[in-house]
Amino acid sequence: MALLGSRRSMFSAAKPARRRLLEGVDLMLWGIPLAMVAVAGILIASTQRQAPYAIWYQHWIIAAVGLGLALVLARIPLERYQPFRWLIYGAMVASLMAVRVVGVSALGAQSWINIAGFNVQPSEFAKVAAILLLAGVLARHPVERPVDLIRPVAMISVPWLLVFVQPDLGTSLVFGAVLLVMMFWSGMPGAWLLLLLSPLFSAILAGTIPWALVAWVPAMAVLAWRSLPWKSLAASVTLVIQGMFALGTPWLWAHGLKEHQRARLTMFLDPSQDPLGGGYHLLQSTVGIGSGGLWGTGLMQGHLTLLRFIPEQHTDFIFSALGEETGFIGSTLVVVGFVLLMWRLLQIAGRARSDYESLVVVGIGAMLMFQVVVNINMTIGLGPITGIPLPWLSYGRSAMLVNFISLGLCASVSRHGRPPQRRW
Known part of the structure; x- marks a missing residue:
């Protein structure tokens, strides 16, 4: 019985030791x-x-x-x-x-x-x-x-x-x-993130669904006008950039x-x-x-x-x-x-x-x-x-x-x- 008790105490002492070993470790x-x-x-x-x-x-x-x-x-x-x-x-x-x-x-x-x-x-x-x-x-x-x-x-x-x-x-x-x-x-701002990604989307739409550019390009211009300073200039520059990517992508795809x-x-x-x-x-x-x-x-x-x-x-x-x-x-x-x-x-x-x-x-x-x-x-x-x-x-x-x-x-x-x- 004494031997059994000593073994139990040994295992009970080992459990906290294992817990201390894992304490502070970011398991995930x-x-x-x-x-x-x-x-x-x-x-x-x-x-x-x-x-x-x-x-x-x-x-x-x-x-x-x-x-x-x-x-x-x-x-x-x-x-x-x-x-x-x-x-x-x-x-x-x-x-x-x-x-x-x-x-x-x-x-x-x-x-x-x-x-x-x-x-x-x-x-x-x-x-x-x-x-x-x-x-x-x-x-x-x-x-x-x-x-x-x-x-x-x-x-x-x-x-x-x-x-x-x-x-x-x-x-x-x-x-x-x-x-x-x-x-x-x-x-x-999240609107700026979308504007930064918008030329990529314009390029993709130009090669897949060209007619969607009729709605996409003006929407980006409106977003620039609402979220950026110098609203008129921002909207104009956005229109130019979107147009360059929309028109340039088919040419680049065919010749570049x-x-x-x-x-x-x-x-x-x-x-x-x-x-x-x-x-x-x-x-x-x-x-x-x-x-x-x-x-x-x-x-x-x-x-x-x-x-x-x-x-x-x-x-x-x-x-x-x-x-x-x-x-x-x-x-x-x-x-x-x-x-x-x-x-x-x-x-x-x-x-x-x-x-x-x-x-x-x-x-x-x-x-x-x-x-x-x-x-x-x-x-x-x-x-x-x-x-x-x-x-x-x-x-x-x-x-x-x-x-x-x-x-x-x-x-x-x-x-x-x-x-x-x-x-x-």
Whole structure:
């Protein structure tokens, strides 16, 4: 009986110790990405069952290195990076320029630099550097007047242009999404956000539903007149810009883009028009996801994955392997996991001690969720192929490190942020 009592006391003492170990750990912030990394390693191994090489274990190794970096960054207050934001920005621009000189080409883009035998992708790290700089600028100069747009747009234009000419269209789009979301979070009116996006919508309407421009263009002019100073001038300039995009897009489409570039942008609308060429990836990806059904074929049991019907499936098209082997249930859980992660990041941003910290977290959230939306839409056939990886799931050394570095920065804000206010 005495022995039994001592064992009970030992186990009862162990329980509070485990609680103390997990106390203060943001389980949602850390748990969701780590769970995705664990599943992704198995999915990548499944895609390489018939491959002459095996790199799936590197996914976990790089994730472990990234986790170590994230844990270190989580203990450093984010304000300590502010004095170095211009230095970080300068190093980022220099690395992107170096890609043009000594870069390594792969898959049609010159986006990597070989360092000690490893290909490093500077454009991935440039996203975090740009977020840190934009956060510092917008914290001191929020977008409250139209002239306030010049500074952040000019700063993001440099890395955007350097990435766009690699050419890396997917990553360049991430810069634009981050800029718009961070400016909106800093205080920019929602009407201005719509006006900034309106030329893109005008271009799309000009190529798809031209008659809709009759209502769209005047509506944007009215919105500019109501929301901007110098109302008559703002409305006139808006009409000119909308007209330029509406009239210039058809000409640019016919004469400015090559045939394969036009096909890549529109192939997702009807991939069957070139089933063995540009539409091959999209067709095989949707077939693989659909074949998974409700519960999937089981991990390491996917037939299309085994036969390697989808080239480079372990990178940008890893969601197709997820859909085949875990089915609708597994795919939905991953999507829900990303939604919960974004919700947690918004909570952290709302409780941040300063505007700078809040903007950094929002910028990282915009970066991650834009990649999630574009990648998943691409693999299920609702968007063009852009080469954007799925965070923590797609194989990619630079992308994995950047994702965990971003996680560490957000964890730092969560660790040092204000406690939640209780309503009762």
